[in-house]
Amino acid sequence: MKIIDKEDLDSFVADMIEKGEKEVVGVQEKGHKYAFQELKRAEDLRLDYDVTMLPPKKYFMPQREDLLEYEKDEDLSLEGVNEVVPRIIIGIHPYDLIAIEQMDRVFSDTYEDEHYLKKRKESVLIGVNMQEVSEWSFAASMGTATTDYGYDLMLTDLGDRYAIEIGSSKGSDLLERYCVDLKEAKSEDIESVEREKEKIKESFEKEFEFSPESLPWLMEQGYEKKEFWEEHAEDCYSCGSCNLVCPTCYCFDVQDISDLSLGGGKRTRKWDGCLLESFAVVASGENFREERSERYRHRYMRKGKYLYDMFGDIACVGCGRCSSHCVPDIADPTVVFNELMEEVR
């Protein structure tokens, strides 16, 4: 563990921006909320934020990205496209780091998706332990309020200085290249970091009434509780907001976009959401998840069981973005899962 004074962290960040070897992204204020955005000035960085509107997955799986280009003259030519911007992303909370780890598994399983993996490989992740907790978050219940992995560097605010934990060679390289005034952490610094972590775990208002390890079991028991799902989904707009803000949602749709000449164009993928009505429609017109309650249930099943079955991860990291963005306020996982537990017990 290293220690850096707060003003030295500012110059570390300023140096990365100035040298411009990689694009520097940091959490900044946007309206009354926070967002990951390109950082132009070190002083715009806000490491005391509660939660960002969108998770940092947008840098590895952009809202819209080109997969290939085609040209149709005499012959058809198809060429893969992968626009990779190497980035240093500063200020990622532990739950988002864990979500990125989960996405890494999804995109490297069986068929390796280089569109995601290359962007990921070219990025450096600087995490920060939470100082503020969103009123919607329940990360402590999910075991994601702190993390020992998933970062290249991890910052903890210790008042007038930051502790820096080094998670990878990418992280130590970054310190060597840009950072001048590093001190070795003393044993009291290490203790302070542990105290900060423990303190943050106690700061959550929302919580699960059971261990998340029970989720796969709970979802299996709860699948057939039709009335429960119908009741909870009754006010669902099928808008897909919960999907779009979720750090572990990765489903996508693919579209071709033709040039005006019609002679060529691009194939792009964009975020899709399983709450949207058309998600499971096939060519014949059949919709395999026609009812709102089926789509609503599907999303919770994905989070609590399906992705666990496939990759071994509970695919909810407790950030609370889904519930905070849900207009009819029916997407709070703590409410849904806790009530489902009541129902099946």
Next chain:
Amino acid sequence: MSAEESIYLPETATIVDTKEMTEREKLFEVELDSGEELGHEPGQFVELSIPGIGEAPISVSSAPTKEGHTFELCVRAVGNVTNALHRKEKGDKIGIRGPYGTSFPVEELEGRNLLFIAGGLGIAPLRSLINYVIDKREDFQDVNILYGCRKPCELLYEDEVEDWRTNDELDYRETVDECPDDVCWEGNVGVITTLIPGVDIDVENTYSVVCGPPIMYKFVLQELEEKELPAEQIYLSMERRMKCGVGKCGHCQINGEEGEYYACQDGPVFNYADVQGFEEAI
């Protein structure tokens, strides 16, 4: 980005022949521009690209035993991609990814009686296995083919079906849901399940292979259960929205209380015992 890096990059292919089959279905014979064989197993599918329009999963309709290195796709004009494909002609270029997904377990089927049950366009994936079986006829025992469609004019593969009708080594039966008064039809009239009671099934040694529209499975499976054919001896091919074909995009997931599958990875060919009772399967 080099060509081999993107799992979403199709290879180019040429339509070497087309054949109008009905008002809605056309058969396309396709050759990969690399000159390679597709290398598929019966029951697998490809992602077919019409650049500028999009991509759609299409099951391969020809058997791997077919002579030459081309393969065939039987396509109904029903969406953007398939309508655009129908406007393509001999010599036109398309994109192909795959083959993807599971196949019919030919080794398990060897030495068994086979009961094929196809409804409408469901004959397209089944034909890849039917023709395989015909080409290796001595490896299999009794072969029954039940084929149903809505009207006589919707019957696919007319020439081949004529061969099946007269082939002594097959028991072929057909039905139509309805037959207009002015059309001559010697086969059965009624839904596909009406053909099943007439078939003598040796439940010890018979495997059934089923493909058809979603509504068909429920009733066909009920009939097979009544015949006491074990679920383990029934294979189904199921259509879902296999958008990416490689288990990423999430669209083709099939759920049930017992678990979940991706149709593009765990299917499209499923053993009935594995999906029995799945709410979103049958």
